Amino acid sequence: MPEVKLTKEDAVAALRAQFGSDDLVVDSWKQVSLMEDGRLGNLGDHFKLVGQVRHPATAAPRDFSFFVKAMPGNENARETVDKSGAFKKEMLFYKLLAKDFMDILREERGPDFQPSLFPRCHLIKEDCLLLDDLGVHNFKSCDGRAVMGIEHARMVVRDMAYFHAASMILEERHGRTLLEMYPELDFETFFTSDPKHTMAGWHRASFKLAVAAVPLLKYGSDPALVKRIQAELPDVMNTLWDSFRPWPGHRNVMTHADLWVNNFMYRHDAEGHPVELSFVDFQLMRYSVPGSDFMILLHFCTDKAFQDKYLDELITLYMDSLATILRRSGLDPEKMLALSEFTSTVHKMVKMGLILMVLEYPFALAPASVLQPVLCDPVAFQQYCHVDRTETCIRMFHDDHFFRYRFTETMERLIDGYLLNKSGDA
Numbered sequence: 001m002p003e004v005k006l007t008k009e010d011a012v013a014a015l016r017a018q019f020g021s022d023d024l025v026v027d028s029w030k031q032v033s034l035m036e037d038g039r040l041g042n043l044g045d046h047f048k049l050v051g052q053v054r055h056p057a058t059a060a061p062r063d064f065s066f067f068v069k070a071m072p073g074n075e076n077a078r079e080t081v082d083k084s085g086a087f088k089k090e091m092l093f094y095k096l097l098a099k100d101f102m103d104i105l106r107e108e109r110g111p112d113f114q115p116s117l118f119p120r121c122h123l124i125k126e127d128c129l130l131l132d133d134l135g136v137h138n139f140k141s142c143d144g145r146a147v148m149g150i151e152h153a154r155m156v157v158r159d160m161a162y163f164h165a166a167s168m169i170l171e172e173r174h175g176r177t178l179l180e181m182y183p184e185l186d187f188e189t190f191f192t193s194d195p196k197h198t199m200a201g202w203h204r205a206s207f208k209l210a211v212a213a214v215p216l217l218k219y220g221s222d223p224a225l226v227k228r229i230q231a232e233l234p235d236v237m238n239t240l241w242d243s244f245r246p247w248p249g250h251r252n253v254m255t256h257a258d259l260w261v262n263n264f265m266y267r268h269d270a271e272g273h274p275v276e277l278s279f280v281d282f283q284l285m286r287y288s289v290p291g292s293d294f295m296i297l298l299h300f301c302t303d304k305a306f307q308d309k310y311l312d313e314l315i316t317l318y319m320d321s322l323a324t325i326l327r328r329s330g331l332d333p334e335k336m337l338a339l340s341e342f343t344s345t346v347h348k349m350v351k352m353g354l355i356l357m358v359l360e361y362p363f364a365l366a367p368a369s370v371l372q373p374v375l376c377d378p379v380a381f382q383q384y385c386h387v388d389r390t391e392t393c394i395r396m397f398h399d400d401h402f403f404r405y406r407f408t409e410t411m412e413r414l415i416d417g418y419l420l421n422k423s424g425d426a
Contacts, residue, residue, distance in 0.1 A: 004070040004128045006031045006049050014066055014122040014130045015053055024055040031068070043081050043283065045070045048133060065136050067119065069281075070128035076378040080385065083198035086189050086283035087127075093282040094121035094129065096182050097254065101166040105325065117159050118279045134265050134278055144261035145365060145402050148301040150310055155277045156264055156297055157314050158321040160256070163279065164290045165325035167253035168336050172329075178254050179246070179287050185254075189284050191356070193241040201386035206359040207234050210411065212390045216397060217412055229415055236355070236419050243352035247289045250345065251337045255293040258284040260300040260364050290337065291345030292352070294318060299353035300364060304409060315343055354414040361410065362393050365403045370396055 011029040016022055029051030047068040052061040071087055072078045081087050098121060105117060119132035142152060171177055179186045190199050211230045219225050246252045256263070256279055267276040286292075298307050298314075319342060323333035362384075363371065370392065374384045384392060397404050 003033070003045060003073045004047070004068070006047070006068065006128075010123060010125070010130065011049055011051060011053075011064075011066075014049070015055070015064060017122040018064075018120075019055050021055065023057050024053055025057045027052040027054060027061050043072060043077055043086055045073050047128075049130060065133040066122065066130040067133040067135070068128050068130055072375075074375060074378050074381055076382045076385075077375065080198060080202075081283075084189050085187055089185070089187075089189050089285055090282045091124055091129065092182070092185055093285055094124060096185065097170075097178070100170055101163070104166040104169050104329070105162055117163055117277070118282075131280075134280075137267065139265040139267050139276070139278055141265050142261050145367065147303050147306055148261065150306075152266065152274050153297075153302065153306075153310065153314065154317060155266070155274050156259065156301075157294070157318050159277050159279070160259070160293055160297065161290075161318045161321035162325050163256065164253040164293070165322050165329075168251070168326065169329045169331065172331060172336075177252070177287075185285075185287065188244060188286060191241065191244050191284075191359075193238065203359065205385070205387060205389050206362070207237055208388060209362065209390045209393050210234075210237065210358050212394065213397065213407070213411060214415075216394070217408060217415070219415070229419060232419055233415070236414065237358065240352060240355040240359075243292065243349065244286055244288055246287050247345070250289050250341060252287050253290050255286055255288050255290070256282065256284075257286045257288070257293065257296065258282075259293055259297040260360070262364075289345045289349075290318075290322075291342060291349045294346055295349035295353040296356065299357045299410070300360065303406065304413065311346075315339075315346060318342070351414070351418050354410055354418075357410045358407075358414065361403065361407050362389055362396075365406055366393075366396060367400060367403075 008026060008029055011026050012024070015024055015026065029049065032048045032050060034046040034048060047070060049066040049068055051064055053064045054061050069090075071081055098118065101117075102120070119134055121129050121131050123130040142148070148156075167178060170181075174181060188197075190202075192199065193203075194200065211233055214220075214229050214233065215226050219229060244257075258281060259279075263279065263281040265278050265280060266274040269275050294314075298311070302310075319333075319337075319339050322337065326333045326336055374380045383389075397407060
């Protein structure tokens, strides 16, 4: 499949949307691939559309730059994105929710850049989105193969709460849930037990790896115990799916649902401290309890030692940040989401977070040397993603210390807490 091709007309349309004006002239433009810069995303190709524009038409030329998120050129990756609805989900976010969220959360963020926790989208096409180029404003991603520091975690938790608050405020204004307002959003992109879903093979490959990895863990010296764990582990992991649905009797919100390091970008000050955050990539967005996003973040980006030390602090920060936005809109935070309800769902989501990471770490924590060939080659993509990744990941387990550390800790917490003990690992 050839890569997405943009035109001058696309540049003009995006600039008109950005400036809110037709009074402009595009002097030059070109499409620049970013794919050679390394892994930017697992299920998308990335470009920039750059050039010079005069706005108004009589003004001096100025540079412009858009980040382009496109359907993958890898034909099997493209099929996965298409059939799962991943690109459609992100397109619907920008089409249906982004403007209202931005209006609720807008705050001054610099002379030329005023996002609302996420980049603006200036053009939606059938195979790509033209977004704010965050790099122009000195936003960068952090190292995904490291445990997140507390400064960065605090910023993500704060802004996650703001994002959830926007969902609550919209529902209160309209007297309906977001799914009632926008039923087209009510589909699961990736995580479903439906055997006919395009991701069914992905999940079977994940379960196969988890079972095969058991002898490599601390249980390996007891063959009988290994056999028991391998027999029971799939049933434990199959409890994952219900966690991703709306919870009856609970406050549900539109969640980002994919809060790992590649999906937020920071701007830092001269001393290296994060001062601003932008969420990116809404392909897995779903309607669920706020605790789902909270625990996905912690399990994706931190380890147990971090969680033991900072969980209570981050829960308090989340609730305080949520209250700030809700009060600004004249709502009573306690009526929107009580601390007891949020804390309860957070603890109930520990199991979900552990299972999810067993599925996700072979992608999120794989070094570029392992994943780049998979993303570039359709045959390798199909094998690793939808058929069997066991051999590659077992080799990575032995060769890569960081993957081994995170995968081992997660698997053992899941097995100890929810298979052997069955009392739960909080």
